[in-house]
Amino acid sequence: xxxxxxxxxxxxxxxxxxxxxxxxxxxxxxxxxxxxxxxxxxxxxxxxxxxxxxxxxxxxxxxxxxxxxxxxxxxxxxxxxxxxxxxxxxxxxxxxxxxxxxxxxxxxxxxxxxxxxxxxxxxxxxxxxxxxxxxxxxxxxxxxxxxxxxxxx
Numbered sequence: 800x801x802x803x804x805x806x807x808x809x810x811x812x813x814x815x816x817x818x819x820x821x822x823x824x825x826x827x828x829x830x831x832x833x834x835x836x837x838x839x840x841x842x843x844x845x846x847x848x849x850x851x852x853x854x855x856x857x858x859x860x861x862x863x864x865x866x867x868x869x870x871x872x873x874x875x876x877x878x879x880x881x882x883x884x885x886x887x888x889x890x891x892x893x894x895x896x897x898x899x900x901x902x903x904x905x906x907x908x909x910x911x912x913x914x915x916x917x918x919x920x921x922x923x924x925x926x927x928x929x930x931x932x933x934x935x936x937x938x939x940x941x942x943x944x945x946x947x948x949x950x951x952x
Contacts, residue, residue, distance in 0.1 A: 803848070806831060810839060811848070818852045865912040866940040869926065870904035874933040881905075883930040893921050904936065915939070 809829040813820060820828070826836035843849045873880050881899065884906070888897050896909040912918035918937070926935050
């Protein structure tokens with residue numbers, strides 16, 4: 800993959816705020832012609848820089864959903880253990896985000912569950928059976944205070 804230039808970074812920044820922006824509006828926003836902008840956008844998608852588009856649903860609408868922040872510590876901190884864990888974690892849609900961390904735990908996960916009972920299932924059937932897991936620490940989110948998604952006014 801070639802390094803991103805300033806125009807690519809502008810495209811990404813605008814799309815992170817409004818993934819449904821039209822190509823002509825995107826082109827105007829980043830200072831490119833519509834054809835050049837579309838070509839760059841397709842290259843970003845094909846190279847995997849842009850992995851997809853999604854709708855962010857207001858959590859108040861899904862009020863019965865449990866958001867759980869999970870810290871995972873592996874038995875060993877080797878490349879092989881990281882690779883096995885990361886390959887396995889990608890298979891579960893309940894695990895919405897996964898970050899390799901520094902500090903006291905190896906990974907930080909954001910897990911969405913239908914209820915606390917559903918999270919118990921996720922913990923028992925999925926998280927506990929991931930390769931190399933030594934410790935799991937779970938914290939339930941009470942409410943979302945802020946999110947970086949902002950409307951473009």
